[in-house]
Amino acid sequence: MKEYYVYILECSDNSFYTGVTNNYELRLSQHAEGKDTSAYTYSRRPVKLVYKAEFRDIDQAIAWEKRVKRWSRKKKEALIRGDFEELPELAKRQTPFRKVSS
Numbered sequence: 001m002k003e004y005y006v007y008i009l010e011c012s013d014n015s016f017y018t019g020v021t022n023n024y025e026l027r028l029s030q031h032a033e034g035k036d037t038s039a040y041t042y043s044r045r046p047v048k049l050v051y052k053a054e055f056r057d058i059d060q061a062i063a064w065e066k067r068v069k070r071w072s073r074k075k076k077e078a079l080i081r082g083d084f085e086e087l088p089e090l091a092k093r094q095t096p097f098r099k100v101s102s
Contacts, residue, residue, distance in 0.1 A: 004061035006068065008051035008080060011044035016076055020065040024052055051080045 005024040009017040009031060017040050021027040028049055031041045041047050055061035068076065075090040 001056055002058075004055045004058050006051075006053045006055070006061055006065045007049060008068070008076065009041060009047040010050045011041055011047050013044050015044060016050075016073070017041050017044075017047065018065055018069045018076075020061050022058075024049070051076075 002022060004020060004022050006018065006020050007024050007027070009019070009028070011017060017031070019027065028047075030036070031039070031047050032045065034042050034045055036042060053061075053064065055064065068079070071079070072090065075087060078084075078086040078090055
């Protein structure tokens with residue numbers, strides 16, 4: 001049975017890169033070596049693996065990757081730390097909409 005991974009890399013500029021792969025060790029080395037000069041991580045090396053989740057279904061892995069990519073930095077940091085209880089609170093809108101009168 002094939003395995004798929006969603007991973008988060010911390011880049012040298014302190015940003016995060018989220019990706020999906022079926023071989024995280026190979027993919028990490030590709031990021032670290034700068035195989036693709038147009039890749040987000042190319043100019044942000046070195047990179048460090050800070051999170052990895054395993055899936056048996058590629059569709060679930062892709063769905064998780066897309067979901068995590070939309071998260072705020074604080075929410076990603078909680079995921080990386082394993083603070084799962086904090087995730088629902090961080091999902092709440094931080095800046096409420098204001099009604100604009102005409």
